Amino acid sequence: MGSSYLDWKEGLARLDGDEALYRRQLGQFMLEQREAAVQxxxxxxxxxxxxxxxxVxxxxxxxVQLGARPLASAAFELEMAIRAGAETAAVMGRFDRxxxxxxxxxASYRSF
Structure with a gap:
């Protein structure tokens, strides 16, 4: 169940180990943010x-709250590029991926 994209142990720790709440928050994130790159x-x-x-x-x-630090890092990189008025195509591609x-x-975590 481990993933280089999602540190579920970190996410659970932020919620005092409440796995039901963590699963709900993952679902909410998935629903709310699935079109974020398009937006x-x-x-x-x-x-x-x-x-x-x-x-972003x-x-x-x-x-960060969910333990998705690689995504948070890509988002930070994109946010800084936008703020600086820099070209965003490359960092936008990384963020999208x-x-x-x-x-x-x-989704994989929630299916277990």
Whole structure:
């Protein structure tokens, strides 16, 4: 059940070992954030940088709480690129791939 994308032990520890709550929070994250990369990319295309940065920042905080540190790291990298007004294509691609892999890891955890 281990994954390089999701440290479920860390996520559970943040919730005092309440596995039912952790599973619910994973499900909520999966539902709310499954289209996050599309939403961020859309905001960036519309030059709504602050909206894009806010979406990424919110996801990053949730990812940390759930033990998805690699996703949080990719989100931080994207957030900093947006804030700096830098080119975001490469970091957006990494963020999108990391989100997809993390969602798969979450679904796998929830199926056990």
């Amino acid at each position: 961020v990319a859309g905001a960036l295309r519309k030059h709504e940088d602050e909206t894009a940065r806010h979406l 920042h919110e996801l990053r905080g949730q990812a 990391m989100l997809t892999d993390t969602l798969l890891a979450m």
